[in-house]
Amino acid sequence: GIQVEQSPPDLILQEGANSTLRCNFSDSVNNLQWFHQNPWGQLINLFYIPSGTKQNGRLSATTVATERYSLLYISSSQTTDSGVYFCAVERSGGSYIPTFGRGTSLIVHP
Amino acid sequence: SAVISQKPSRDICQRGTSLTIQCQVDSQVTMMFWYRQQPGQSLTLIATANQGSEATYESGFVIDKFPISRPNLTFSTLTVSNMSPEDSSIYLCSVEDLSPLEQYFGPGTRLTVL
Numbered sequence: 001g002i003q004v005e006q007s008p009p010d011l012i013l014q015e016g017a018n019s020t021l022r023c024n025f026s027d028s029v030n031n032l033q034w035f036h037q038n039p040w041g042q043l044i045n046l047f048y049i050p051s052g053t054k055q056n057g058r059l060s061a062t063t064v065a066t067e068r069y070s071l072l073y074i075s076s077s078q079t080t081d082s083g084v085y086f087c088a089v090e091r092s093g094g095s096y097i098p099t100f101g102r103g104t105s106l107i108v109h110p
Numbered sequence: 111s112a113v114i115s116q117k118p119s120r121d122i123c124q125r126g127t128s129l130t131i132q133c134q135v136d137s138q139v140t141m142m143f144w145y146r147q148q149p150g151q152s153l154t155l156i157a158t159a160n161q162g163s164e165a166t167y168e169s170g171f172v173i174d175k176f177p178i179s180r181p182n183l184t185f186s187t188l189t190v191s192n193m194s195p196e197d198s199s200i201y202l203c204s205v206e207d208l209s210p211l212e213q214y215f216g217p218g219t220r221l222t223v224l
Contacts, residue, residue, distance in 0.1 A: 031211040041147075041200055043215035045111070050211075086152065088213065096141055096206060098213055100153045 002027045002091045006101035013077050013108045021072040021104045023087030031090035031098070032063050034072050038083045046072070046085075077108045112137055112205050114216035122222045123193055130189045131219045133203030138183035141206040144176070146199045147218075153202065159186040193223045 003026035013019055023032070034046040047054050047061040049070065054061050058077075063070040074081055084105050088098040113136040123129050133142070142159040156176055157165040165178035180186040190197050203216040 033211075033213055035213075035215075041218050041220070043202070043218075045212055045214060048212045090211065096211065097155065097158070098143075098206070102152045 002029070002089060002099050004087060004089055004099055004101035006085075006087055006104050008104060009102065011104055011106045013106065015077060015079060015108055015110050017077050017108075018073070018075045019077060019106070021074070021085050021106075023070045023072070023089075023101055025068050025070075025087075025089045027068075028092040029065065029068075029089040030092045031096075032070055033088045033098070034061055034070070035086040035088065036081075036083050037086065037103070043086070074106075077106075079108045079110055082106055082108050111212070112139060112207070112214045114203055114205060114214060116203055116216040116219050118219060119217065120220040120222075122224060125194050125223055127193055128189055128191045129193065129221060130187050131201055131203075133186045133188070133216055135184045135205055139205040139207070140183070142180060142186050143204040143206070144178060144186070144188045145202040145204060145215075147202060148199045156188070156201075159188075190221065193221075195223045197221065198223045 005024045007022045032050050036044045049061045049063045051065045058075045060073045084103040086103045087101045115134045117132045144156045145153045155168045156171045157167040159180040161180045177189045200218045202218045206213045
């Protein structure tokens with residue numbers, strides 16, 4: 001199956017700092033999503049981004065499908081950004097079964 | 111976006127017993143999934159719940175242990191049978207729109223097996 005690797009596995013920031021999270025995948029995809037799991041366990045869909053760039057407030061994401069990676073940018077981080085960020089992909093030509101990476105655990109200190 | 115509720119939100123169970131988790135969606139959806147998330151781990155897909163037919167299980171998961179029902183396009187149940195402490199996890203219901211392919215999750219059920 002398709003492999004999804006996220007980096008870094010852990011990240012600690014001071015409030016106000018910027019960060020970049022990366023997701024590499026091993027095959028062509030027809031779907032890529034970024035999720036945030038808050039400390040209470042709720043998963044929130046941040047971006048549906050199989051290609052191109054999207055922005056939503058302080059968050060933005062870019063997927064370069066031809067090079068098989070996606071980046072999630074967090075600017076001016078806040079303590080509420082803490083949690084785990086997951087990348088999930090669906091392989092092109094495959095069934096609609098998302099494969100999740102191991103996630104990046106982010107802690108933002110005040 | 112779909113709004114998903116799960117019941118119960120958490121439970122503590124004795125080994126050897128079974129627990130049924132309910133998932134209710136506020137709109138009809140085609141794709142519905144059940145995931146398990148063990149402490150500190152990523153999400154592992156248990157099965158795809160198929161409306162009106164048997165669920166499609168991923169490698170390592172079997173129907174006898176995790177029977178799933180999906181009587182209609184808005185509701186599904188997952189049963190964790192003959193539980194052991196290794197079944198202690200968060201169990202998540204998820205749905206996916208087909209256009210676009212956006213996935214949404216329920217709040218999860220935190221299960222502890224003693």
